[in-house]
Amino acid sequence: MKELFLELKQAIIDGDEDIVGELSQKVIDESINPVDAVQEGLIKGIEVVGELWKAGEVFLPDVMMSAEAMKVGLGLLEPEIAKLGMSEGESKGKIVLGTVEGDIHDIGKNITGAMFTAAGYKVFDIGTDIKAEDFVLKAQEVGADIIGASALLTTTMSAQKQIIDYLIEHNLKDQFKVFIGGGPTSQAYADEIGADGWAESADEAVALADRMLAK
């Protein structure tokens, strides 16, 4: 069993979603504790990748492929955990990520998602051109800590404000931290629209979330 978890960990480090898929299926088929497989295999692997990235030893494609592999493993094991009525254990936090309404640029958002995954967060990526209301509905559904909204165009930045306005209007502002990001955004803009957090790069966003959720 221990061997299998080590293999899972290694497959995450290698960013090999096929092997992660096979091994996760094996966990289910052989009725091995899926919570242990997540904690001892998947999460241990992604932690290593996060550390290696911080140390400058791996590149972005490595992190993103590991995050993808992680998604495959969780996609198989999480339903099993739910079926058995077990608890997955605490993640560092939950973040709903999307690109705002009117904007379809998603590279920055995808990188941010991978970095949050690599840092041990649960990421719910809801895609591009997302209405304020849909950000909030998803955040409520999954019990998110953070709503992360991306915008690349100066003409779509205002949609980030709409999310905050929507939360205020529905008395939900205290329930979620709103993070904004994207090329034309800035700390000054985040302050102006009342966002809780802004970061220029994906790893800075993770560091910010770490600080904010630790409070």
Added chain:
Amino acid sequence: MLPKYNVLTEEQVLIIHNESIKILEEIGMDFEYEPALKVFRAQGLKVEGNRVHFTREFIEGKIKLAPAEFTLHARNPEHNLVCGGENIIYMPGYGAPFIQLADGTRRKSTMQDYENIVKLAGASKNLHMTGGTVAEPQDIPDEIRHLKMIYSSIKNSDKCFMGSAEGRERAQDSIEMAGLLFGGKDVIKEKPVLISLINSLTPLKFDERMLGALMAYAEAGQAVVVASLVMAGSTGPAALVGTLALQNAEVLAGIALAQSINPGTPVVYGSTSALSDMRTGSLSIGSPETALFISASAQIARYYGVPSRSGGGLNDSKIVDAQAGYESMMTLMAASVTGINFVLHTAGILQYFMAISYEKFMMDDEMAGMLLHYLKGFNFDEDGLAYDAIAKVGPGGHFLTQKHTRRNHKKEFRTPQLSDRAAFDAWSKEKLDTNQRAHKQWQEVLANYVPPALDENIDKKLLEFIAQRS
């Protein structure tokens, strides 16, 4: 004029062309705009949902309809520009949301910045047109920003400028305003006055905003740059040739759409492909790979017989420092010596397109002047050979008191505008670096600039149009 140098063999260009055709035939491209799909259906292409599958025959036939060169008309005919052939057109940076200040801080750009940069470009001896969206005026509401920008471009300079590419309606407004300036839409249909920047959404898509603008301009006979920015490694493959094939497929499809709408529409083959930094994923434009993309694009456009566009003074530096200088010179020089015709982002860019800096603008203006001089190449007439002067001085003399020297240096040597050639002691009195000298210089240029007068009647009509559209 120096001959343009090639970075690919003829066979390699053909390989890239064939790869692009394969992409367009077998994978196809998404066009998220029903009117564009309608055009392709009418042309007999296979359209499934938003996906258009092209054929070799269609693409190769349409690209032949695009003119090899065209004249872009300016308010002052002395500033008319021929786009294509051996010509090179320099202009300011495009679309930056921030202004980087000389003291190292950064702020949002405003309408005042837009106006200032149009004026600096208007005053420049080296920039041929004033460009478009030279700063994103974030203090103006989005809905009327394009109207204010076009007006400022018309009012503050008589050089050629660019139209809005923010969807069909704003393109239409740009055309209306250009019509008011040049005496009617039928006049400008025959002689293009606007050129606009239509970008693909890599990989293999065009969005509604850009397609709407492309179609409006093509219908009105105005020029479009169809450009692709592949970020190799993220929005494109981590391979230079594959990236070129992908870029080429997108640009060919856009040009084919313009030619389908209005055969003979003036188009420019555009590339601003660059890298994704593999540590952070961020765009990286001041790289040798970008210079290779620029160089190859000039050559690929020559193969198709259409004018080319690339970036100019590109760099990833945050401030006006040595990195800003050496990266910008590499890409601007690559564009200039390989035969790019339309050099967007010649002046002002910092931080991979995120910021414009006035100081960087002056530095790039100097580089543009240096390169224009370099491109002139050598003078082989009698004055250029200077045999008489050499004979007169003979062994051991000097040339400083020769009439030939006094006359000819003004023809053959360029005097720097910004670079400091003083001796160390003279320089030491003020110890100004490039950033500091440029900071003083742009303020002087701006203070001394007088915008060319605009006909009062036209001015009134433009203001009325803006009021009515606001």
